[in-house]
Amino acid sequence: MSGRDVVSLLPMLMVAGGAVATMLVAGFWRRHRLAQRVTVVGLALGFVSVLWIDSETPRHVTTLLVIDRFALLFMGLLTAASFTIAVLSTGYWDRKGGRVEEFYVLLQVAALGGMVLAASRHLVSFFLGLELLTVPLYPLIAYSRAEDRSIEAGVKYLVLAAGSAAILLFGMALLYAEAGTLEFGRLGGGLAPAGLALILVGVGFKLGVAPFHLWVPDVYEGAPAPVTALIATVSKGAMFAVLLRFLQMTGMTPSLEAALGVIAIASMALGNVSALLQDNVKRLLGYSSIAHLGYLLVALLAGGIDVAAYYLLAYFATVLGAFGVVMALSGRDRDADDLADYRGLYWRQPGAALVLVASFLSLAGLPITGGFLAKVFVVVSGLRSGLWMLVAALAVTSAVGVFYYLRVIVTVFRKVEEAPPSPRLSRAAGAVLGIVMGLLVWLGVWPEPFQRIMVSAAGALR
Amino acid sequence: MVVILGALLLGGLLAWVAERWGEVWPRGVALMALAIAAASSLVPSWRGEVAWPWIPRLGVGFHLAVDGLSLLLVWLALFLGFVSVVVSWREIKERVGLFHFNLLWVLAGVIGVFLAADLMLFYLFWELMLIPMAFLILVWGYGDRVRSALKFFIFTQASGLAMLVSIVALAVFHARTTGRLSFDLMELQGTPLSQGAARWVMFGFVAAFAVKLPAVPVHTWLPDAHTDAPTAGSVVLAGLLLKTGAYGLLRFVVPLFPQAAAEAAPILMGVGVAGILYGAVVAFAQTDFKRLVAYTSVAHMGFVLLGIFALNPMARQGAVLQMIAHGISTPALFIIAGALQARLHTRDLREMGGLWAVAPRMGAVALFFIVATLGLPGLGNFVAEFLTLAGTFQMRAWMAAVAAAGVVGAAIYALSLMQRSFHGPHREGLVMSDLSVREVVVLGVMMAVLVGLGLVPQPVLDLAGGAHVGP
Numbered sequence: 001m002s003g004r005d006v007v008s009l010l011p012m013l014m015v016a017g018g019a020v021a022t023m024l025v026a027g028f029w030r031r032h033r034l035a036q037r038v039t040v041v042g043l044a045l046g047f048v049s050v051l052w053i054d055s056e057t058p059r060h061v062t063t064l065l066v067i068d069r070f071a072l073l074f075m076g077l078l079t080a081a082s083f084t085i086a087v088l089s090t091g092y093w094d095r096k097g098g099r100v101e102e103f104y105v106l107l108q109v110a111a112l113g114g115m116v117l118a119a120s121r122h123l124v125s126f127f128l129g130l131e132l133l134t135v136p137l138y139p140l141i142a143y144s145r146a147e148d149r150s151i152e153a154g155v156k157y158l159v160l161a162a163g164s165a166a167i168l169l170f171g172m173a174l175l176y177a178e179a180g181t182l183e184f185g186r187l188g189g190g191l192a193p194a195g196l197a198l199i200l201v202g203v204g205f206k207l208g209v210a211p212f213h214l215w216v217p218d219v220y221e222g223a224p225a226p227v228t229a230l231i232a233t234v235s236k237g238a239m240f241a242v243l244l245r246f247l248q249m250t251g252m253t254p255s256l257e258a259a260l261g262v263i264a265i266a267s268m269a270l271g272n273v274s275a276l277l278q279d280n281v282k283r284l285l286g287y288s289s290i291a292h293l294g295y296l297l298v299a300l301l302a303g304g305i306d307v308a309a310y311y312l313l314a315y316f317a318t319v320l321g322a323f324g325v326v327m328a329l330s331g332r333d334r335d336a337d338d339l340a341d342y343r344g345l346y347w348r349q350p351g352a353a354l355v356l357v358a359s360f361l362s363l364a365g366l367p368i369t370g371g372f373l374a375k376v377f378v379v380v381s382g383l384r385s386g387l388w389m390l391v392a393a394l395a396v397t398s399a400v401g402v403f404y405y406l407r408v409i410v411t412v413f414r415k416v417e418e419a420p421p422s423p424r425l426s427r428a429a430g431a432v433l434g435i436v437m438g439l440l441v442w443l444g445v446w447p448e449p450f451q452r453i454m455v456s457a458a459g460a461l462r
Numbered sequence: 463m464v465v466i467l468g469a470l471l472l473g474g475l476l477a478w479v480a481e482r483w484g485e486v487w488p489r490g491v492a493l494m495a496l497a498i499a500a501a502s503s504l505v506p507s508w509r510g511e512v513a514w515p516w517i518p519r520l521g522v523g524f525h526l527a528v529d530g531l532s533l534l535l536v537w538l539a540l541f542l543g544f545v546s547v548v549v550s551w552r553e554i555k556e557r558v559g560l561f562h563f564n565l566l567w568v569l570a571g572v573i574g575v576f577l578a579a580d581l582m583l584f585y586l587f588w589e590l591m592l593i594p595m596a597f598l599i600l601v602w603g604y605g606d607r608v609r610s611a612l613k614f615f616i617f618t619q620a621s622g623l624a625m626l627v628s629i630v631a632l633a634v635f636h637a638r639t640t641g642r643l644s645f646d647l648m649e650l651q652g653t654p655l656s657q658g659a660a661r662w663v664m665f666g667f668v669a670a671f672a673v674k675l676p677a678v679p680v681h682t683w684l685p686d687a688h689t690d691a692p693t694a695g696s697v698v699l700a701g702l703l704l705k706t707g708a709y710g711l712l713r714f715v716v717p718l719f720p721q722a723a724a725e726a727a728p729i730l731m732g733v734g735v736a737g738i739l740y741g742a743v744v745a746f747a748q749t750d751f752k753r754l755v756a757y758t759s760v761a762h763m764g765f766v767l768l769g770i771f772a773l774n775p776m777a778r779q780g781a782v783l784q785m786i787a788h789g790i791s792t793p794a795l796f797i798i799a800g801a802l803q804a805r806l807h808t809r810d811l812r813e814m815g816g817l818w819a820v821a822p823r824m825g826a827v828a829l830f831f832i833v834a835t836l837g838l839p840g841l842g843n844f845v846a847e848f849l850t851l852a853g854t855f856q857m858r859a860w861m862a863a864v865a866a867a868g869v870v871g872a873a874i875y876a877l878s879l880m881q882r883s884f885h886g887p888h889r890e891g892l893v894m895s896d897l898s899v900r901e902v903v904v905l906g907v908m909m910a911v912l913v914g915l916g917l918v919p920q921p922v923l924d925l926a927g928g929a930h931v932g933p
Contacts, residue, residue, distance in 0.1 A: 366619075367590045373517075376582070379626060380520055383634045384643075395627050399620035406596075406615055410608055413601055451519050 001061065008059045008067040010049040011075045012115050015082075018042015019108035026101035035101040036090050039108060043083040046111075050076040058460060063183060064125035065116070068460040073309060073453065074118035074241040077316060081233040082111040084320050087432045089226035092327040095423060096144065096224075103143060103226070106136035110230060114238030121249070123172045123182040126242055130168070130206070133235055134161050140230065141223040147334075153222025160205065160215050168202025171195045184249040196256060199246075206239040209297065210266035213290045217274075220286030225335050228282055229323035232289055233316050240296060240312060244305055248461045260301055264390060267294030268397040275404045282337040284404060285322060288363055291401060295378055298390045304381035305458035310450060311378060314362065314370030314443050321359035321436045325352050328429055329422050336422070342408065344416035352425060353412050355433045358440050364405035365398055370443030377447075463526045463577055464512055465502040466536070467570050469495045474566035481559025492547045492562040499573075500540045509533070516583070521633070521644035527579040530925035531712065531782060535576045535705060538789045541911075542701040543569045546694035548904050549797050553693055553804060554602055561602060564594035565694060572702045576709060581629045582645040584714075588625070588670070588706070592618055595703065598695040599687055604803075610683075610690040617683040621673040628666025632718070635659060651717055660722040667715050668726070674707030675763045677730075678737045688756035689809075693800030696752065697793040700759050705785050708766045712781070716770065727771040731858065734771065735865050737764025742871025746878060751799045751809040754879055755792060758835055761868060762788045762843075768865055769850035775927075777853025780846050782926040787842030787915055791834040794908045798828050801901060802883070805894035811879070816888025821896040825884040827905050834912050836876035837869055842915025 006013070022038045050072050058068030065071075086107060093100040113133030120126045138161070142154025172182070174195030179187050204212040220228050247256075271291030278284040292315055299308040329336035329345075329352065336342070346353035362371030375398065382391040425433070443450060473495020480487035502508050509528050516524040528536070546565055554561050571591025578584035592615060600611040629645065636653040637643040644650065655663065673680045684704075688696050716723050741761025748754035762784065769781025801824065802817075803809050818825035834841045837848075847869060855862035897905070915922060 361593065366593060367586050372586075372589070376585075376626065376630075377520070379630050380633075380643075383627070383630045384637070391627060391630075395623040399616070399623050402619045403612070403616055406612060410600060410612065413597070414608075447517055448519070451517070455519070 005059065005061045008053055009061055009065075010053060011046045011072075011079065012112060012119075014046040014049055015042055015079065015108050015112045015115065018046070019105055019112065022101070022108065023105045026105065030099065030101060032090075032093060032100055035104045036086065039086050039104040040083060042108060043079050043086060043111065047076060047079040047083060050079065060121075064122045064128075065119040066121045067119055069457045070241070070245065070305075070460040071119035073457040074238065075115045077313060078111055078114040078118065078234050078238060081237070081316050081320060082107055082230070084324070084432055084436065085226050085229050085233075088229075088320070088324045088327050088429050091423065091426045091429055092224070092226055092330055095330070095332050097332065103140065106140050107230065110136040110140070111234055114234045117238040117242040120242050121184050121245065123175065123184070126246070127165075127169060127172065129238070129242070130165065133238060134165065134206075137161070137227070137231065137235065140227040141219060143227060144224050147222075149222040150224065151222075153219045156215055156222075157219050164202045164205035164212070167198050171198025171200075171202060174198065184246055187250050193253075193255065196253075197259075200256075200259065203239060203243050204263060207236055207243075207293050208286075208290055209263050209293045210270045210290060211263075213267070213270065216290055217283045217286040220289070221280055221283045221337065225282065225323055225327045225330055225337075228285075229320060229327070232285070232319045232323065236289070236293065237312050237316060240293075240308070244300060244308060245461060247300070248305065257301060260297055261387075261390060264294045264297035264301065265393045267291060267297065268393055272397045272401040272404075275401070278404065279339045280337050281326060281339060281342065281408065282335065284408070285319070288401070288405075289319075291397065292363070295375065295394055295398075298382050298387065298394055299378045301390065302378070302381040302385040302387055304377070304385075305461055306451065306454035307374075307377045307381045309454040309457060310443075310447070311374040313450060313454075314374040314440070317436050317439045317443065318359045318362040318369070318371055321355050321433065321440060322363070324429065324433045324436065325356040325359070328352055328425050328433075331423060339408065339411055341422075342411050344414050345412045347415065348422060349425070351430065352433070355437050357409050357412060358437050360405045360409050362440055362444070364402050368441060368444045370440050372444050373447050374443070463502075463509060463528060465508060466499040466540075467574055467577075469498040469502070470566045470570035470573065473498075474563040474570070477562035477566065478559045481557070485555075485558050488559040488562040489547060489551065492566055493544070495566060496540060496543045496547065496569075500544075503533070503536055503540060511579075513579075516580075520582070521642065521646070522582040523580050523646060524583060525580040525646060526577040526583075528577055530927065531709070532576040534782070534786060534922065534926055535709060536573050538705070538786055539569055539573050539576070539702050542697055542789065542793060545793065545797070545904055545908070546697050548900060549697065549800065550692065550694040551900065553800060557601065561598070564597045565698070567591070567594040568598065568698055569702075572698075572706060575706045579647045580645050581633070581647060581650065581714075585622070585626055585629055589619075589622055591703065591706075592622075595695070595699065598698070599691045602692040603690040603695065604692070605690045606686075607690040610686040614683045614687040617673050617680065618670075621670040621680070624666040625670035626666075628663045631659075631663050631666070635663070647714075653718075655719070657722070660719050661725075664715060664719040664722045664726065667710065667718075668730070671707040671710040671715065672733070674710070675704060675767060676707070676760060677733045677767055678740050678760070678764070679733075681737070681760050684760065685753050685756040688759070688796070689750060689752045693797055696796035696800070700756075700796060701789040701793040704759060704763055705789055708763065708770065708781065708785050711767070711770050712778070716773070723771070724773060727773055728858070730771040731768050731854070731861055734764045734767030735861055735868070737761060737767065738865050738868035739871065742868050742875055746871070746875040749811050751802060751811055751814075751879070751883065752796065753809075754811070754875065755795045755799060758795075758872070758875065759788070759792055761872060762792070762835075764868070765847055765850050765865070768854055768861070772850070772854040772857045774853050774857055776856070777850050779923050779927065780849030780851075780853055783842065783915065783919060783922060784846035784850060786922065787834075787846050787912065790908050790911050790915075791831050791841075791843055794831045794905055795828075795835065797901070797905065798824065798831065801897065802894075806892070811882040813889075814883045814892070815886040816884070817892070817894070818884040819888045820893055823896045823902065827897065827902075827909070828884055829880060830909055831905075832876045832880045836872045840913070840916045842912045842919065845916055845919045
């Protein structure tokens with residue numbers, strides 16, 4: 001490994017170093033703020049080094065990793081999302097009390113796992129990244145030890161994730177038996193269907209698409225809000241990135257296309273319909289994420305890598321805005337996940353309410369938010385590739401989806417006589433939420449600069 | 463034109479912020495924004511075409527263009543904007559800033575729809591006006607407003623998604639023949655489509671426009687939304703939002719799919735006639751002042767649909783004139799309904815009667831607009847209906863005959879509305895103040911416009927006539 005290789009690994013090294021530093025610091029001084037600062041600095045350095053690295057030529061670091069524009073784009077996204085979560089969750093953990101330093105360590109390890117996935121071009125680094133991402137999630141989901149729901153969700157995730165990882169590993173073994181190599185690029189077109197199917201099951205589980213979605217609502221509801229945000233962004237985004245690269249390098253087969261098409265339609269329909277009468281906001285966002293992953297699969301099937309990346313960026317901003325508000329309103333004993341907690345929020349906290357409304361408008365795909373243009377792009381790329389069925393399903397199911405997103409917005413604007421007390425936003429959290437909302441509007445109004453980044457990143461895969 | 467949109471959008475934001483300085487500020491800011499927009503719409507040199515790249519990768523441009531038809535509707539929008547601000551001066555007491563923000567953004571969305579010459583930009587504005595409109599109903603409305611707002615929103619949003627798919631499909635078909643993706647209306651005109659494709663693509667457009675219009679089977683959101691909206695909301699809804707549906711049919715469906723439109727014309731004319739009759743019959747059965755007026759809208763927009771798909775110049779002129787005349791007369795009736803509600807705290811016609819005795823001015827004004835609604839010669843609505851029926855008669859005589867029966871129906875429901883509210887024996891204890899100067903001025907201007915349309919319709923027809931094929 002040469003010096004230049006080390007340089008191109010800087011983003012990962014920064015985040016990994018941040019995780020170790022946080023652990024050491026927390027070992028000596030158990031102070032929440034200190035651990036949080038070290039984390040924020042580590043993630044910020046990771047993000048800055050992503051911008052700083054020369055991305056002109058893809059750089060193969062061993063056979064396992066490749067640092068190209070695509071990998072750097074997703075590393076940037078993942079570090080930015082983790083950074084946002086670290087800043088927004090501070091007030092949340094302050095109110096919860098107890099020992100919270102480990103949260104930050106695990107957050108960074110999970111982010112590192114996601115970054116490995118984004119740069120993976122080999123089944124070994126695929127599995128390594130996956131485990132690095134998944135293992136921290138077990139304790140994270142069960143982090144609120146005093147709450148039954150949290151523990152239940154953690155155990156549920158542990159069992160299912162371990163099972164799906166085993167299935168994935170078996171699929172990889174089958175591919176290896178067939179091709180005699182573990183590199184994506186040399187696996188070739190004629191992949192063993194059984195192996196591919198098993199890999200698809202493992203990936204589908206992590207993405208939480210139907211029919212592998214059963215854990216999603218329970219885990220979204222049970223996990224503490226910052227962890228749910230982490231699953232919704234880092235975990236699913238990194239998994240989608242590796243799926244994009246894997247399919248791009250191994251090539252699509254008609255049967256795989258058909259399977260993914262069925263999964264996409266099932267996810268869009270099931271996610272949107274199940275969310276309809278949901279009164280728990282975290283659960284609702286869980287079902288909605290199933291539907292959104294379905295939309296993303298439409299972009300993937302249409303071959304629109306840049307479209308999928310744009311959609312993910314908009315979705316990241318949207319989900320972070322929504323969960324940022326959930327975190328900001330959650331109190332000591334429970335998360336603010338009941339719809340009733342948001343009744344008349346606009347009249348109490350206009351700022352937080354506006355962020356929430358912008359996020360939900362974006363989820364519903366309404367202008368002038370990123371979700372609107374992202375959905376338009378998916379429709380355009382879908383129809384250009386002639387995916388009429390999928391686009392029709394997308395239109396019908398998202399029309400259904402409008403109802404439950406709007407229901408939340410309506411609740412926010414309801415008038416209430418007696419407002420339940422809610423914590424105030426800290427200045428840092430308010431600033432970050434403001435930036436997220438600004439990004440959301442920017443993505444919905446002036447997409448050109450971001451599109452350029454996405455297209456050049458997608459070019460790295462071709 | 464950018465100035466119009468900019469003034470309204472920025473004015474909306476400013477009005478929202480201005481709330482903290484006092485209740486009058488947002489109203490003043492809104493009036494200022496409207497004045498700037500109106501002034502810039504009157505300067506001919508500012509009406510030039512604007513075409514900036516917006517999303518170049520998809521061939522989407524920020525392309526605004528104006529012709530006679532759009533100019534007329536922009537003026538109508540700005541006029542009703544002034545009316546809305548003035549009529550809500552007393553009605554809206556809380557969250558004044560947010561109210562005016564929503565009002566101005568609805569207007570911006572509507573005007574954007576009238577000006578957009580790029581289909582994706584058109585879709586953006588089409589969706590943009592929904593949210594603030596739903597909010598107007600939701601926050602400042604009456605009755606079961608949450609349900610009404612949601613119903614309105616879901617009807618329009620679902621049909622809007624069908625239109626999105628159609629817009630993109632059209633652009634994709636165009637790209638297959640020319641190799642270049644574009645959403646520009648001028649470029650998309652004349653895209654060769656197979657018969658089946660044209661039918662499907664047109665269906666998406668028609669679905670969205672028919673819901674907005676509203677045409678009969680998909681009109682059910684309208685009475686609820688109208689009834690529960692605040693007065694200004696009803697004014698904007700009846701005066702402008704319904705017109706966006708008609709405008710879409712005129713601007714997009716007929717020029718983009720001439721063949722498919724001709725094929726579908728008999729069906730759509732039939733739907734129009736059904737709307738005329740159904741609206742009239744159901745309106746007669748209503749006991750709620752606002753709901754009754756809402757159903758008359760269904761009937762009137764039936765005339766518009768009929769006139770557009772008669773596909774001859776005379777009927778088309780009738781449809782355009784009907785859009786303008788209905789855009790004045792129906793909002794005026796909603797203002798009277800709002801005035802009655804503010805004074806009597808009810809809109810139930812069974813509790814009214816003999817109001818002329820206590821409020822003669824209001825009675826006279828109401829009589830004027832009610833006879834305008836039923837199409838009295840000398841007023842704009844008459845000219846519009848006459849042209850529509852005469853044009854239709856040339857194409858399909860029997861449809862014109864059936865539709866003419868709707869005019870009789872209009873006379874019945876309109877006069878019964880007058881009779882039940884302002885005539886008849888005066889009920890004990892039913893006292894109220896007459897129209898204030900503010901209301902008289904607003905309604906007086908609207909009366910003048912209607913009389914003008916009725917006596918000298920030619921300038922309007924000339925202006926709109928120039929808009930035969932696209933912008």
